[in-house]
Amino acid sequence: MAKARLGVLISGRGSNMAALLYAARVSDCPYEIALVAANDPDAPGLMLAAAEGIATFGQSHKGMKRAEFDAIIDRELRAAGCTHVALAGYMRLLSPEFVEGWANRMVNIHPSLLPLYKGLHTHERAIEAGDSHGGCSVHLVTAELDDGPVLGQARVAILPGESTDSLAARVLIAEHQLYPRVVADWIRSGTKSTLDEVRDRALALPEAREKTSHGSQGFHVEGGKFFAYFTVNHHGDGMTALLVKASGVEEQAMLIERDPDLYFRPAYLGPSGWIGIRLDQGEVDWTLVEDWLNRSWRMAAPKRLTKLMDLADQF
Structure with missing residues (x-):
């Protein structure tokens, strides 16, 4: 069976992209990385992907309207033959047109136990609320920010005296474990919309x-x-x-x-x-x-x- 061709969108170092990339090297993985694209041509993750033999694309979004820039990214994904998209630290709000074009074929990983703490500063908010656990969630991308159906989660204990940085570091480890597994299961499910x-x-x-x-x-x-x-x-x-x-x-x-x-x-x-x-x-x-x-x-x-x-x- 042909593997799904995954496009990964990043904005910085791309550590979750790297987790997906190395998981894709396992023989029974149902996807391969077809393209890594970034809204910053100097994003460190692009250099890593290129060194690993993955096609890359980088262009700054500055000075462009959201839909205009998204159309460029969409064109690159389709030209690379991508069948699915994974957001991996992609710090851009997406236009409705882009989301619709990849409906049910685009996922994101978010550093909280959704539906808790959508948006930014998730670890700080979890600590301030006195939660016993933080964590991360993989979800389908919909028009509303961090609001799509959750496909998988990982819980991470919040320790006494926890700092935002220390919690973020452990949640990131959980993200690297969770994201490749959930993406693989999602693609294996093969359920077409x-x-x-x-x-x-x-x-x-x-x-x-x-x-x-x-x-x-x-x-x-x-x-x-x-x-x-x-x-x-x-x-x-x-x-x-x-x-x-x-x-x-x-x-x-x-x-x-x-x-x-x-x-x-x-x-x-x-x-x-x-x-x-x-x-x-x-x-x-x-x-x-x-x-x-x-x-x-x-x-x-x-x-x-x-x-x-x-x-x-x-x-």
Whole structure:
């Protein structure tokens, strides 16, 4: 089985990156490090990764808007063929577009027992609160800071007279033990999100590309138009759905009348003949989804591509 390709984002020395890197050298590890990237080209962790034969990328974020810089990092991750992302001391708030683009495929390690002490100064806060333990947590990255589902934790006792520095040093040891194990278990679980399933099928089509558009993951043809959107609670509709092109409002109305639990008229795109297909009604018919993606792609793709597909269909 091919190993997952992990991109690691750092800002400094990258000690958790190093823990992931050396764990990846074990033969049964399910991931390999494909890229180490930093928002500081002088980050010491980049030098270590390069010395270990890992591809690196470093660029300062200063003077750039968050989404603009994140788009650069996103491009580098995808160019390296990354399938998953691990944040390892990456001291940057991420843009919503970046988080959405790596939904369910990006993890972070945080130095507290979440949900306690999100944000900074975690050890100091734990000591001041009189807690018996500090620790660290690995969690999926979501739009809210340090708020994603927790995948694993390690507890570290707080000793009498504990200083912030001494607690931080022991928690760091726990982080180096926890992070590689949890990342490996997470990747081994192999459970694809609904977005992953849609993405795999959409990007398998000729010259298909992915781009965040209007708050949703969109799929378009290079040199052509968008042919699909993946939406989650878009404009508060409470639905997870795939939006694709129907032949027009007549077919749209027919589909909704025939199966109103599956199809719906999406806001904004509905008047243009797009149809919504619900993906949150139990088991998804992925053959149906694939057929709709193929059909919608043909309506959006330039003629130079559809001609080749039409010829292939004759054989």
